[in-house]
Amino acid sequence: MTRLSIIIASKDRAGYLDQALRSISEQVGAPSIEVVVVDNGSSDATPQVVERARDAYDFEISYLYEERPNRAAARNRGISVAQGEIALFVDDDVWLPPGFLDAHDRAHGRRPVAVSGPIINVPTYHERPKPTLANFSRAFFCTCNVSVPLSALRDVHGFDQQFHLYGWEDTELGVRLRERGVRSKFCWDAYLYHIKPPAEQTLDVTLVRTLEKAQMAARFIRKNQSRRARLATGAHTWNFLRARALAPRWMLPFYAGFAADERVPPVLRAVARHQLLDGMYVHELQRGLHQ
Template structure:
């Protein structure tokens, strides 16, 4: 087995069904399997994955991990994977026919972490090719990344103490980089990431921002380097801004503009970014004071 695709999911049966269907359409792909780790779903995820496995032209394995923990779920998948290379992706993606072949081609030298372009789209109908806006300098993003299994095992996999949203993949990237792994970005290994506006509500994103700030504290405690502090926003100017320049009234204003459908789309987008950045910065400041 050359490649093992590991997908963690929770209560997203319709998404995982579409993701698996797109893997069935691969062309020129190496031998591969998909391992779906159900992270405590209460919907029809189990039956959907099992039905997909019965009709699939590639092996699909279903695992159940009751504890909601992204790192733990992915570690479960890696532990049973038979592939030389582990490819992580999210459940809300669709991959083009040459996706797996592109990832394999990018591993033309040892010691590589291959990140593919991520094209965010609002629905399943939009399928644009990647553009410069889709470039990422991240060392590791689990929405679309492939890594030799031996390298993951060598550094101990994901840190399962990151039990909320955020930073567990970046933290793994730090350890992989320190072990001598090198990053490569592949435009050919792109995928479409479905981000439905109806589900990406301000409340949902604000909760994620709070969780991410709390996990940033954990990340900093584990890796208190200037690089990590800069990446998480835990530098003096940002913390002073959070403490003195982000009152409730300002965040409420940003939230109001971001939610106003009469406002200009660009203005709404800016307000949304400022609101979420403010929520994150204030929670990070509080977390670091504890």
């Protein structure tokens, strides 16, 4: 039986996907694996990348096309066809060190656990630092780097597809897994590199993601009003008061102007960017909660 089903949801990121598949091919000591690529409505060369990888590598690669842009739906398609004992989720813009799959495999024992590892953000594929304490995360379930028994995912019916925008769909699934007795385990050897080129982290792109994440946070809170969920999403009184003081609505255009002005010193631009994104998130979250 296949041990690991590696599920990758991807949209219009053929170049990144090509590198991720290559890093899987260079694993050392890996158990039996399959890769499930779910193309979430790409218009680029993603199908051709998968076809070339099938010819080049000695592991099975399944290709599914999910037309509707929805990460939760795409990953559920992957879960539906996976045949491994363990489902391992990684993003398409990652590079897996040679011992990554072996580390995830060894971290699973008799009791069901969600295994996560350090996610190291780097600007290029050439930078590969070792993980440090700064890379530790208490996140229970982050689909950039997490593995869990496939049976546990199916027991809770996978991802909630109502989370159709960016953010929180993995956290919400983690809550349901925890309620069914799955425990978390952080494995330092299961680290990966998350490729984040500065040129792609533009203010416009980040703003869109911030607003989407706030909208999905409001959906999460409407579904789960626990203290843990409110603290995780920032949906609590102290955070609202803090944002009202530091990033009131009338100041957001000023922050936006400073963040975009290259004449402003980089440190001040970074502060303005942070305040802008923080304020936009909180105000959009509050708007979503009152809908």
